Amino acid sequence: MNLDNLIQKCVASGQLSRDEILYLLNLDGDDDVARLLRAADDVRKAECGDAVQIRALVEISNTCARSCLYCGIRAPNKDIVRYRMPADEIVELAGELNKKGLKTIVMQSGEDPYYTAGIVADIVRRIKDSTQMAITLCFGERPEEDYRLWKQAGADRYLLRHETANRDLYAKLHPDSDFDHRMRCLYALREIGYQVGAGCMVGIPGQSVDNMADDIEFFRDFQPDMAGIGPYIPHPDTPFAGNPAGDVQMTLKMVALARIVTRNALLPATTAIGSIAEMGCEMALDAGADVVMPNYTPLKYRVHYEIYPNKRCITEDPAFDDLATRLQIQATNRRISNDPGHSRKLKISKTLADTQEGVPIPNLGI
Numbered sequence: 001m002n003l004d005n006l007i008q009k010c011v012a013s014g015q016l017s018r019d020e021i022l023y024l025l026n027l028d029g030d031d032d033v034a035r036l037l038r039a040a041d042d043v044r045k046a047e048c049g050d051a052v053q054i055r056a057l058v059e060i061s062n063t064c065a066r067s068c069l070y071c072g073i074r075a076p077n078k079d080i081v082r083y084r085m086p087a088d089e090i091v092e093l094a095g096e097l098n099k100k101g102l103k104t105i106v107m108q109s110g111e112d113p114y115y116t117a118g119i120v121a122d123i124v125r126r127i128k129d130s131t132q133m134a135i136t137l138c139f140g141e142r143p144e145e146d147y148r149l150w151k152q153a154g155a156d157r158y159l160l161r162h163e164t165a166n167r168d169l170y171a172k173l174h175p176d177s178d179f180d181h182r183m184r185c186l187y188a189l190r191e192i193g194y195q196v197g198a199g200c201m202v203g204i205p206g207q208s209v210d211n212m213a214d215d216i217e218f219f220r221d222f223q224p225d226m227a228g229i230g231p232y233i234p235h236p237d238t239p240f241a242g243n244p245a246g247d248v249q250m251t252l253k254m255v256a257l258a259r260i261v262t263r264n265a266l267l268p269a270t271t272a273i274g275s276i277a278e279m280g281c282e283m284a285l286d287a288g289a290d291v292v293m294p295n296y297t298p299l300k301y302r303v304h305y306e307i308y309p310n311k312r313c314i315t316e317d318p319a320f321d322d323l324a325t326r327l328q329i330q331a332t333n334r335r336i337s338n339d340p341g342h343s344r345k346l347k348i349s350k351t352l353a354d355t356q357e358g359v360p361i362p363n364l365g366i
């Protein structure tokens with residue numbers, strides 16, 4: 001295969017075959033990898049512009065019914081303090097974030113049955129009534145009726161990482177979850193009208209480069225509105241303790257390829273990549289990413305949302321994480337978006353499209 005031609009194809013159309021994806025994932029010379037990442041950055045510039053979207057992440061509960069082998073908040077882990085944020089506290093925090101100028105709140109939780117469909121719908125409705133923020137939910141696999149109710153209540157987006165697009169690996173990692181069911185959830189969410197986020201981990205035990213190609217093919221074929229890609233990080237209180245973390249360069253290649261095959265999807269520089277590499281977020285922003293998700297979970301809860309150890313900014317004040325995020329954006333010569341950052345894949349009206357450009361905004365400056 002000829003790298004020059006392939007890089008050209010990445011920039012021009014991104015319609016890569018499985019063999020081409022595998023070839024690019026296997027690049028290992030620093031110069032060759034740099035060319036791939038630069039091609040992704042070019043696609044990002046052309047398809048998405050320079051504005052970086054900021055999402056306020058609030059981890060509302062670390063209680064989880066699942067036993068995913070890699071995750072620190074898995075149900076069998078008895079060594080963590082479990083918490084649930086009360087509805088009033090969530091709504092109040094959303095109001096504060098809105099006042100600070102944040103345009104999207106992402107509420108994330110373990111799969112926690114305490115938050116019934118009705119409780120979540122109520123929280124969504126109250127936030128929607130009192131703020132202008134876009135609402136993203138990340139509550140795992142739920143019945144279709146719940147997804148529908150929350151959409152009607154005003155939720156805009158739903159993140160449900162597919163974790164791995166390889167059926168066999170999926171089964172090994174998730175003793176109590178079914179690959180087909182997860183896929184059905186993703187398609188149902190799209191059908192209901194959400195902007196849908198998928199995503200995967202890189203370097204999870206048992207994952208081959210071939211399996212990673214499955215993820216890129218999935219992104220190419222499903223065309224998610226958003227996709228979160230982060231390195232696996234071992235947690236000591238899981239069956240996977242002692243495994244090595246995912247590789248930074250491989251994670252960057254995955255982000256780059258996701259950008260190349262999805263063209264205009266919203267791709268976060270994930271907390272996980274910022275946690276394993278000093279400049280991880282900046283590197284991801286230079287390899288196709290266009291979203292950052294500062295953590296606004298109140299500190300007393302945040303320290304317990306330990307899906308993996310040494311999460312970036314886990315002990316720091318939210319204001320600090322916010323500032324750090326803004327500095328990172330500045331370091332990459334980009335600017336902060338001042339629109340809600342809706343999917344670029346929506347068939348949007350001209351008026352909404354007109355608001356998608358993003359301009360420098362003084363009130364959020366550092």
Ligand code: 5AD
Binds near residue numbers: 070200232
């Ligand atoms: N390392 C990296 N990412 C993890 N996640 C869960 N556990 C880990 C880990 N040990 C990711 C999963 C999940 C998201 C919230 O965090 O992809 O969907």
